[in-house]
Amino acid sequence: MTPVLAESAAPRSRTQRQSILKQIMGMPAGAIFLVFMTLQIVCIAGALLYPDEFRYLSPQNLTILMKAIPVLGCLALGAGVLMIAGEFDLSIGSVYTFTAVLMASLVNEGLSAFVAAPIGILTGLLIGSLNGHITLRFGLPSFIVTLGGLLFWRGAVLLYNGAVQVRFDPEPVFTSLFSGTLFGVNAAFIWIVLFVTGFHLLLHRHRFGNHVFATGGNRGAAEAIGINTSRVKLIAFAIAGGMAAVAGILATARVGSVQPGQGAGLELQAIAACVIGGLSLRGGRGSIIGIFLGVLLIHTITDVLLLLRAPGFYLDMFIATLIVLAAIFNHLIERRGLA
Numbered sequence: 237m238t239p240v241l242a243e244s245a246a247p248r249s250r251t252q253r254q255s256i257l258k259q260i261m262g263m264p265a266g267a268i269f270l271v272f273m274t275l276q277i278v279c280i281a282g283a284l285l286y287p288d289e290f291r292y293l294s295p296q297n298l299t300i301l302m303k304a305i306p307v308l309g310c311l312a313l314g315a316g317v318l319m320i321a322g323e324f325d326l327s328i329g330s331v332y333t334f335t336a337v338l339m340a341s342l343v344n345e346g347l348s349a350f351v352a353a354p355i356g357i358l359t360g361l362l363i364g365s366l367n368g369h370i371t372l373r374f375g376l377p378s379f380i381v382t383l384g385g386l387l388f389w390r391g392a393v394l395l396y397n398g399a400v401q402v403r404f405d406p407e408p409v410f411t412s413l414f415s416g417t418l419f420g421v422n423a424a425f426i427w428i429v430l431f432v433t434g435f436h437l438l439l440h441r442h443r444f445g446n447h448v449f450a451t452g453g454n455r456g457a458a459e460a461i462g463i464n465t466s467r468v469k470l471i472a473f474a475i476a477g478g479m480a481a482v483a484g485i486l487a488t489a490r491v492g493s494v495q496p497g498q499g500a501g502l503e504l505q506a507i508a509a510c511v512i513g514g515l516s517l518r519g520g521r522g523s524i525i526g527i528f529l530g531v532l533l534i535h536t537i538t539d540v541l542l543l544l545r546a547p548g549f550y551l552d553m554f555i556a557t558l559i560v561l562a563a564i565f566n567h568l569i570e571r572r573g574l575a
Contacts, residue, residue: 265526267565268513272529275536290543299422301539303415306428307487309531311506312513313435314364314479316527319510320439321472322452322519323378325367326503327385328480333499334389335360336484337397340404340494349406357481363389364477368470378473386503393496402494414489424486428528431482436524448472453520508555509534512562521566533558 283292291297311328318325339356343349367385371378416423439445450458451465458465483502488494513530515522534555541551 302422302425306424309428310483312509314476326382329499329503330389331480335481340402349410360477360481364474368473
């Protein structure tokens with residue numbers, strides 16, 4: 237009896253493992269979760285085996301990661317909601333810089349940071365709404381409209397303040413709230429966790445989220461069941477602009493200054509994080525957890541390359557390869573779903 241039981245137990249164990257793996261792969265962010273966890277296991281193993289050469293688990297390195305992740309995370313969350321709704325915003329990097337410069341300038345003129353920051357966020361919301369209004373009113377591709385916005389707001393930064401650095405010296409309470417630490421955890425990282433939680437509830441537990449997915453998946457069908465798709469897209473555009481402004485606040489509070497060109501390229505990284513996180517380029521599919529995992533994966537790869545002292549262009553090569561592979565994988569999943 238014992239050999240028979242052993243032989244039957246082994247296939248059952250393999251079947252259970254395969255079932256768990258299949259369940260994880262069937263989740264919206266299952267594939268990126270497996271990739272991220274595999275990378276973490278490799279990094280942790282390398283750090284334990286070579287603690288002096290590969291300082292991945294050092295407190296200094298973990299602190300740097302926690303400070304860097306929130307900025308791209310906020311940009312990716314806003315861009316991701318818009319992508320699920322079926323649109324793109326290439327101007328968020330410029331909006332991020334413009335709203336940060338505006339906030340810092342207002343503080344330098346004597347305004348409280350607790351007043352200047354909401355003004356910056358409101359400006360981001362209005363810019364996003366403007367992008368959405370132009371796109372929907374004239375039936376233009378959002379890619380073209382926001383590409384124009386990218387160049388326009390980049391020039392607006394130079395027109396408003398010139399090509400000089402803007403210092404940001406807010407009240408100590410404001411600095412502690414956005415760049416301090418709580419129980420050893422960076423405040424900005426706590427903010428991004430709160431945003432991820434809030435956006436997850438909004439998109440996956442609220443009626444508005446159903447409308448966003450329906451609008452991006454099949455706009456005609458969504459309108460047929462009574463969804464105001466134009467309003468949904470307009471709100472999504474506003475969210476993208478508002479979250480770009482929030483990213484600017486977190487970055488400025490951390491560094492204490494704003495450079496006129498510091499947001500260049502961030503819009504592409506945000507879209508890359510969304511694609512890596514499993515969002516469809518056609519809209520209607522994706523998850524907030526997937527977006528966040530995409531951001532974590534990008535920063536983990538960046539950190540590993542820096543720790544290994546690899547040349548800077550290696551990062552671009554790895555991220556570019558990851559984007560293409562993620563896009564191919566997402567396309568195969570979509571074809572399988574249509575089959």
